[in-house]
Amino acid sequence: MLLPHRYPTLAVLSTAQALYWSCSIIGITLTGLVGQQLAPWPLLATLPLALLVTGSLLTVGPMARWMARHGPRQGLQRGALLGVAGGLVCTASIHWHSFVLLNLGVLLVGAYQASAGYYRFAALEGVDPAHKGRAAAWVVAGGIAAALLAPTLALHSRHLLATPLAGAYLVLALLAATAWAVLQGIPVSRTSPSSAAPAAAAATLTAATPMKHAAITSRRTLWQRPAIRQALLLTACAHGLMILVMNATPLAMHGHGYGLEASAHVIQWHVLGMFVPSLWAGAALDRWGARRVAGLGVALLAASALCALTGESQPQYLASSLLLGAGWNLLLLAGTTLLTQAYRPEERSVAQPMMEWSNSAVAASMSLASGVLVQSLGWQAVNWAMLPVLCAMAWWLRPGALAMPTAMRTP
Numbered sequence: 001m002l003l004p005h006r007y008p009t010l011a012v013l014s015t016a017q018a019l020y021w022s023c024s025i026i027g028i029t030l031t032g033l034v035g036q037q038l039a040p041w042p043l044l045a046t047l048p049l050a051l052l053v054t055g056s057l058l059t060v061g062p063m064a065r066w067m068a069r070h071g072p073r074q075g076l077q078r079g080a081l082l083g084v085a086g087g088l089v090c091t092a093s094i095h096w097h098s099f100v101l102l103n104l105g106v107l108l109v110g111a112y113q114a115s116a117g118y119y120r121f122a123a124l125e126g127v128d129p130a131h132k133g134r135a136a137a138w139v140v141a142g143g144i145a146a147a148l149l150a151p152t153l154a155l156h157s158r159h160l161l162a163t164p165l166a167g168a169y170l171v172l173a174l175l176a177a178t179a180w181a182v183l184q185g186i187p188v189s190r191t192s193p194s195s196a197a198p199a200a201a202a203a204t205l206t207a208a209t210p211m212k213h214a215a216i217t218s219r220r221t222l223w224q225r226p227a228i229r230q231a232l233l234l235t236a237c238a239h240g241l242m243i244l245v246m247n248a249t250p251l252a253m254h255g256h257g258y259g260l261e262a263s264a265h266v267i268q269w270h271v272l273g274m275f276v277p278s279l280w281a282g283a284a285l286d287r288w289g290a291r292r293v294a295g296l297g298v299a300l301l302a303a304s305a306l307c308a309l310t311g312e313s314q315p316q317y318l319a320s321s322l323l324l325g326a327g328w329n330l331l332l333l334a335g336t337t338l339l340t341q342a343y344r345p346e347e348r349s350v351a352q353p354m355m356e357w358s359n360s361a362v363a364a365s366m367s368l369a370s371g372v373l374v375q376s377l378g379w380q381a382v383n384w385a386m387l388p389v390l391c392a393m394a395w396w397l398r399p400g401a402l403a404m405p406t407a408m409r410t411p
Helices: 009-038 047-070 072-095 099-116 119-123 129-140 143-157 166-185 198-206 208-223 226-255 260-275 278-288 290-309 314-342 345-376 379-384 386-396
Strands: none
Touching: 009 047, 009 072, 009 099, 009 119, 009 129, 009 143, 009 166, 009 226, 009 260, 047 072, 047 099, 047 226, 047 345, 072 099, 072 119, 072 166, 099 166, 119 129, 119 314, 129 278, 129 314, 143 166, 143 260, 143 278, 208 226, 208 345, 226 260, 226 290, 226 314, 226 345, 226 379, 226 386, 260 314, 278 290, 278 314, 290 314, 290 379, 290 386, 314 345, 345 379, 379 386
16 A cells, blocks of 8 residues: 555545545435435435435536636635535424425535545546556545444444434544644645735636637537547446435335434445455556456445345345445445546546536436335335446457557656
8 A cells, every 4th residue: 555654635635535425425325214214205305315326416527627727726725615505404304394495405415425526536647657546546445444433433423413314424524624633734836826826827718718619629529439438437337326325225224123223234335346456456446456446446346236235134235235235335446546547637627527427417317216116116126227337348348448649657
């Protein structure tokens, strides 16, 4: 594992990642159940989870543009402040029993999610190519602390206020505020407008319209590169399948008579699966390459679906969720590494949002679909739906499919 003292920003981003995922786990554990309580119709129970991802989807592009102009610290801190606002609005929604306010609150938390998606990209800045896989893995591994602490925090904080469950979202706001403070440790960008000449800032504003046109052209050009196309498809499918099953899990367990404590325990093991593989996946990526690691990720997702299809006992839920998280981890890291090897440094501000946008777009659809599937067709249907997508992913990973020009291999 890459030592953080060589790259001090990694420790800051890893801590921020732990805080963000603590917020996210509270949302994963409770938002579907809160939506079920507040929604006017049962089929809308996971609408707040879909809007959580929609908030991320709407913020990914503006966040990238803001960070390109003002540096990563300001952009990531603004995202954390939106998380604070979202947690407070969700707290009020439960107190006032308002489904509309809940949806507004999770939209704001989704904007925080969009900013946190850039942590692993920020980790790659200034890291030599031989260590990029381990740098991304170090930041993603920050979620291990969240996996160990956040489910217990969600359970105990739900009674913090007089209104049940409201206290958990107040804790979410406090965690996001702590992340804002931690992100102060990111160095100020040298290209920040605060240190640039006024003429340079004016030139940036004057060039805004042609830059937008150039970005559109660049997206088309980037999509034509096989390695970038494969990286986007692999991470989007992995993210979508993970969201589909993860959001359905608490609802399915609740429908089979399991309490909140049992659901929180399963979600805890799921999140451990999402982050523990980072302890060795980064080195594996640097040594074996993205295609082999991604192939292992696909195999783990298939094992998750098959495990869930064998029964609905708590150990089967737990094992399936653990494998689901591990498969997602390997595919996310492999796809991120593959993407960064396939674009030039000047294409960064276009290529990175392409991945975050595609992940968020698929995840938004899957968040809504998970509620509909589990309520109408049941838990088994959710897992059967994974298998055709996994077959397509295995086809994309066939030997030679991820080939890219030599010039693109070292950005």
